[in-house]
Amino acid sequence: MSPPLLQVNDLKKHFPVKSGLFGRKSEFVYAVDGVSFEIARGETLSLVGESGCGKSTVGRAILRLFDITAGQVILDGQRIDDAHPGTMRQMRRRVQVVFQDPFSSLNPRMRVRDILAEPIRNFGLAKSAEDLEVRVTSLMDTVRLPREALNRRPHEFSGGQRQRIGIARALAAEPELIVCDEAVSALDVSVKAQIVNLLQDLQSEFGLALLFISHDLAIVEHMTHRVAVMYLGKIVEIAPRREIFAAPRHPYTRALLSAVPLPEPGAQRNPIILKGDVPSPINPPKGCRFHTRCPLVFDRCRVEEPVLRAVGTEQWVACHLEDGTVATSG
Ligand code: SF4
Numbered sequence: 640m641s642p643p644l645l646q647v648n649d650l651k652k653h654f655p656v657k658s659g660l661f662g663r664k665s666e667f668v669y670a671v672d673g674v675s676f677e678i679a680r681g682e683t684l685s686l687v688g689e690s691g692c693g694k695s696t697v698g699r700a701i702l703r704l705f706d707i708t709a710g711q712v713i714l715d716g717q718r719i720d721d722a723h724p725g726t727m728r729q730m731r732r733r734v735q736v737v738f739q740d741p742f743s744s745l746n747p748r749m750r751v752r753d754i755l756a757e758p759i760r761n762f763g764l765a766k767s768a769e770d771l772e773v774r775v776t777s778l779m780d781t782v783r784l785p786r787e788a789l790n791r792r793p794h795e796f797s798g799g800q801r802q803r804i805g806i807a808r809a810l811a812a813e814p815e816l817i818v819c820d821e822a823v824s825a826l827d828v829s830v831k832a833q834i835v836n837l838l839q840d841l842q843s844e845f846g847l848a849l850l851f852i853s854h855d856l857a858i859v860e861h862m863t864h865r866v867a868v869m870y871l872g873k874i875v876e877i878a879p880r881r882e883i884f885a886a887p888r889h890p891y892t893r894a895l896l897s898a899v900p901l902p903e904p905g906a907q908r909n910p911i912i913l914k915g916d917v918p919s920p921i922n923p924p925k926g927c928r929f930h931t932r933c934p935l936v937f938d939r940c941r942v943e944e945p946v947l948r949a950v951g952t953e954q955w956v957a958c959h960l961e962d963g964t965v966a967t968s969g
Contacts, residue, residue, distance in 0.1 A: 642716055643677035644848050645701070645734075645816055650674045650710035652696050656921065668920050670696040672872035673710075675947075678816065681842065683849040685859040687895070688869035689917060694852045697869075698818045701850065702736055703727065714816070732762045735809035739821035741801035745793040751779075751804055752789040758811040778807040781844075782837065799830035806837065816848045823858060835862050856899045860884055865953075868892045871928040872920055874947065878954035888956040890933050927959070935960060 651674075653667040671693040678684045686694040700707050703719060712720040719730045738744045745754055755775045758764075765771035779786050782803040793801055802822065809817050819838065823831040839862055841847060853859055859866060860880065867877040868891065876889040887893045894911040901908060913932045918924055924931050930940040937959075945957045 641680070644680045644682075644715060645678040645850075646711070646713040647677070647697070647701065648675050648711040648713070650697065650700055650712065651708040652693075652700055652705070653708045666921050669872050669923055670920055671700065672923070674869070674872075674874055675710075676867055676874065676877060678848050678850060680815065680848055681846045682865070683842065683851055683863045685851040685853060685863040685866045686869060687853055687856055687859055687866060689895075690854060691917060691920065692869040693872040693920070694869050695820055698736070698820045698850060698852050702734060702818055703730075728762075732758075732812045733814055734816045734818065735812050735814040736818045736820060737802070737805045737809050737822040739824050741798070741805040742793060745801060745804060745808075747793050750790050750792055751784075754793075754804065754808055755779075755789075755811050758808060762812055764811075764813060774811070778811055781810060781841070782807040797830075798826055799834060802826065802830075802834055803837070806834075806841070810841065810845070814847065816850065818850045818852065820852045821854070822851075824853065824855060831858060838862070856895060860899070868895065871917065871923050873928060873957065875929065875958070876954075876956045877947070878951070878956075882951065882954045888950055888954065888961055889929075889958050890935050890960075891929050927957075 650671055652671040653669050656666050656668055658666055674697055676684065686697060688694050699705065701712055707720050710720070711718055714730055714733060717726070719727065722730060752775055755778050756771055759771055759774055765774055775789065776786050779789060784800060784803050784807070788796070793804065796804065823834050826834060835858060838849065842849060851859065851863060863880050865877065865879050866883045867874050868889065869875070870891050876883070876887065876892045883892065884896065887896050894913050897908045897911040899908070911934065915932050918928070918931055926942045927933070927940040927945050930936045933940065939959050943959070945959050947955045947957045948962055950956050950961050
């Protein structure tokens with residue numbers, strides 16, 4: 640069996656915050672607090688959870704947009720969390736990103752031609768000016784935009800078209816992994832489906848791996864191979880799509896899925912309403928981080944943190960109820 644394309648081992652990212660008189664007291668936002676997973680070549684892993692759970696921070700740590708607090712990020716057997724600039728340059732080519740808002744991530748003064756040519760030039764991928772032109776025009780074909788649009792600027796496109804330009808720019812670097820950070824969240828429903836279909840087609844064509852970061856489980860259900868569910872900086876469940884959607888094991892996953900609409904007209908799930916708000920990541924609850932909102936909480940949950948354990952061949956869950964514990968009090 641070939642090694643995974645990406646390995647994330649016990650990743651932590653704690654952001655310091657100042658508080659108190661004169662901002663002297665230092666606290667930390669425990670944005671990501673011990674996250675591990677792997678992505679195989681050509682695989683889509685979706686990272687899901689509510690806003691503020693740390694999923695985008697995981698994506699940005701993989702892209703090395705900041706230094707991590709602890710852990711390892713390994714691409715194709717090579718650590719990138721502490722790689723020196725020379726190695727990092729090649730790594731950056733191999734891992735690209737598509738952000739939620741293409742308008743703010745595309746330079747409004749540049750023409751699409753230059754936006755697409757930039758990564759090709761930066762990574763030295765074109766052999767000549769003709770080769771550069773061929774690459775740029777074929778990227779437009781790949782993301783199904785007209786070649787005539789190469790001379791336009793980002794504000795002349797719709798939201799969906801701008802996201803296609805963002806995808807083309809990511810593809811220009813010939814990556815092996817694309818981090819899609821809420822890449823379809825800001826789009827209308829029909830445009831969302833078109834962009835998801837495009838991503839799936841590109842994945843088959845180029846053998847790309849995708850880390851699909853999203854809060855929208857309805858979209859994830861149609862396009863992912865596996866799902867990792869995050870809550871307050873930790874993964875609470877990770878499993879293939881079929882298992883997660885047919886038999887979610889963690890109480891938080893069940894609550895998230897209960898809000899996903901069913902495709903059949905008129906059909907409804909029984910919604911599980913969680914009490915309270917997500918606690919602050921500055922001072923996360925002791926024991927199980929979900930215990931302040933969990934409908935199945937019992938004594939042990941308040942003092943002992945559950946670890947991810949296998950509950951099937953490919954399903955892992957962090958809940959005391961999944962290790963044979965009998966809940967004796969609530
Ligand atoms: Fe709920 Fe306890 Fe399981 Fe946490 S460990 S999800 S509080 S039952």
